[in-house]
Amino acid sequence: MSESANDIGSDAVATDSPRAKTIGDTLLDVKDLHGGYGPIRVLHGLDFHVAEGEVVVILGANGAGKTTTLRALSGKLDATGSVMFGDEDLISKKTADIVRMGVAHVPQGRGTLPELSVEDNLHVGAYIRKDKEVRADIDRWYDVYPVLKERRHQRAGSLSGGEQQMLAVARALMSRPKLLLLDEPSLGLAPLIVQDLFERFRRINQETGTTMLVVEQNAQLALSIADRGYVIESGTISIQGNAHELMHDDAIRKAYLGV
Amino acid sequence: MDLFLARLFDGLSNGSTYALIALALVIIYKATTLINFAQGEMAMFGAFVVLVLATEQGLPIWVAVILGMVFSAVAAAGIERVLIRPFDPYDHLPLVIVTLGLFLSITALAGIIWRFDPRAFPRMYPAGTALTIGNATLTWYTVGVVATVLIVAGLVTLLLNTTKIGLAFRAVSSNIESSELAGIRVGPTLQFGWALAAAVGTLGACVFVADPIRQLEPSVMVRVLIFAASAAAIGGLDSLWGAVIGGLVIGMVQSIIVPYVGFIPNEMSLATAVIVLMLVLLFRPSGLFGTARVERV
Numbered sequence: 015m016s017e018s019a020n021d022i023g024s025d026a027v028a029t030d031s032p033r034a035k036t037i038g039d040t041l042l043d044v045k046d047l048h049g050g051y052g053p054i055r056v057l058h059g060l061d062f063h064v065a066e067g068e069v070v071v072i073l074g075a076n077g078a079g080k081t082t083t084l085r086a087l088s089g090k091l092d093a094t095g096s097v098m099f100g101d102e103d104l105i106s107k108k109t110a111d112i113v114r115m116g117v118a119h120v121p122q123g124r125g126t127l128p129e130l131s132v133e134d135n136l137h138v139g140a141y142i143r144k145d146k147e148v149r150a151d152i153d154r155w156y157d158v159y160p161v162l163k164e165r166r167h168q169r170a171g172s173l174s175g176g177e178q179q180m181l182a183v184a185r186a187l188m189s190r191p192k193l194l195l196l197d198e199p200s201l202g203l204a205p206l207i208v209q210d211l212f213e214r215f216r217r218i219n220q221e222t223g224t225t226m227l228v229v230e231q232n233a234q235l236a237l238s239i240a241d242r243g244y245v246i247e248s249g250t251i252s253i254q255g256n257a258h259e260l261m262h263d264d265a266i267r268k269a270y271l272g273v
Numbered sequence: 274m275d276l277f278l279a280r281l282f283d284g285l286s287n288g289s290t291y292a293l294i295a296l297a298l299v300i301i302y303k304a305t306t307l308i309n310f311a312q313g314e315m316a317m318f319g320a321f322v323v324l325v326l327a328t329e330q331g332l333p334i335w336v337a338v339i340l341g342m343v344f345s346a347v348a349a350a351g352i353e354r355v356l357i358r359p360f361d362p363y364d365h366l367p368l369v370i371v372t373l374g375l376f377l378s379i380t381a382l383a384g385i386i387w388r389f390d391p392r393a394f395p396r397m398y399p400a401g402t403a404l405t406i407g408n409a410t411l412t413w414y415t416v417g418v419v420a421t422v423l424i425v426a427g428l429v430t431l432l433l434n435t436t437k438i439g440l441a442f443r444a445v446s447s448n449i450e451s452s453e454l455a456g457i458r459v460g461p462t463l464q465f466g467w468a469l470a471a472a473v474g475t476l477g478a479c480v481f482v483a484d485p486i487r488q489l490e491p492s493v494m495v496r497v498l499i500f501a502a503s504a505a506a507i508g509g510l511d512s513l514w515g516a517v518i519g520g521l522v523i524g525m526v527q528s529i530i531v532p533y534v535g536f537i538p539n540e541m542s543l544a545t546a547v548i549v550l551m552l553v554l555l556f557r558p559s560g561l562f563g564t565a566r567v568e569r570v
């Protein structure tokens with residue numbers, strides 16, 4: 015995976031012939047992950063992995079531990095177990111350091127800075143970078159998502175929900191991450207907007223090779239862009255498989271696809 | 274007319290000093306949505322350091338002021354690290370109590386070191402008058418104070434809007450969680466806010482006591498803090514220029530409205546500031562220039 019998230023250019027997005035997708039070595043390897051909030055333990059020994067270039071989705075009902083899992087990966091709560099990211103264990107590392115190692119996290123709800131302008135949001139995304147290509151990357155995002163350019167001087171909080179979610183993703187990708195964590199990106203958005211959003215995620219993954227770990231309740235849509243999936247129930251992984259299998263698994267269809 | 278002008282000039286100089294302390298309050302409020310009740314006392318302590326540097330060490334006053342601002346910034350950074358950061362930033366009551374504790378401790382410390390007798394503060398601006406209209410005189414002090422507050426508000430705005438630490442500061446002010454997830458180190462960023470606020474506050478205290486009619490003593494900033502807090506709230510608590518306008522409004526109310534409205538006794542000028550504040554908040558709950566925290570979903 016030699017490409018970075020920032021190779022997304024208008025040309026790349028405009029073409030309809032994505033490059034062949036390559037799945038590489040294991041990027042994230044989680045073993046026996048326990049964690050929670052103070053005395054309330056939410057995760058009871060999770061095992062899963064994400065390979066370079068993959069889109070992996072974690073499905074689960076409310077309260078199953080999906081958000082908690084991502085927060086544990088980002089160092090936002092006390093967790094035990096092993097979270098190998100490349101050669102380094104993320105357990106007990108600080109959030110700011112985990113971000114610098116290449117993990118970008120779009121939190122649930124609106125992961126934007128509502129009082130800051132759209133452009134400042136993108137600058138904040140590039141906060142950890144010291145290279146000179148930040149301006150060029152911002153301009154590329156303006157090409158990919160012109161509404162951000164039109165509204166670059168407006169407060170992020172004045173954008174629509176879907177626009178804010180896309181800005182939050184763009185902000186996260188401005189850090190040129192190796193791994194993008196997406197926490198329920200569909201939450202609170204209209205179905206058509208969610209579809210457009212997931213289509214963009216698929217393209218970003220295909221065109222830049224950015225590895226993604228998506229946590230979702232909208233199983234059908236999430237599985238449609240994923241390579242593999244896990245189902246989390248009461249803080250443990252109950253089912254796993256490739257996305258195609260999961261989409262046709264009877265238990266999952268009943269529980270999460272509503273068919 | 275002369276009397277009106279004289280009162281206007283008075284209001285300008287008082288209002289500008291309130292504005293400087295209000296700026297300090299707003300800087301910390303923006304970052305933490307917390308009012309630092311010790312801001313005035315921290316500023317008073319810084320002014321004493323300036324006084325010592327200028328009178329006992331014989332440094333030129335503006336050199337002493339800048340060194341005093343640096344001293345206050347470093348001390349505030351230490352206070353943030355030791356007394357503020359260990360507490361949960363979302364739980365305000367313990368933090369308010371910490372700032373009240375600081376308020377009392379700093380006054381006591383200043384009293385122990387410098388005793389409670391008032392001391393004359395060196396002049397920071399040329400003596401004499403810049404302009405005389407009839408019997409009303411505009412002193413160089415007033416011109417200097419107004420210029421100082423405008424320059425400081427301009428520099429702080431520039432610092433927050435054009436530098437990387439300023440970007441981090443604004444990001445943390447807007448959303449701590451998202452800022453952290455962008456790799457911003459929240460603790461040091463808030464520490465920067467405390468340092469900046471303390472430096473501005475110390476300048477405000479120096480400017481206040483540099484008025485030839487005033488002297489420096491440990492309790493000098495108590496009243497000023499109340500006016501400054503009202504000024505900050507009128508401006509919207511999170512707006513730098515709102516704090517400046519709010520300071521001027523409070524200064525004007527105090528020197529123009531109070532003397533003209535016969536039934537307000539002079540002793541009530543403090544309460545009048547608060548009444549003006551209540552009226553503003555009644556009609557504009559987030560102040561004149563404050564950000565209404567509304568998000569589209």
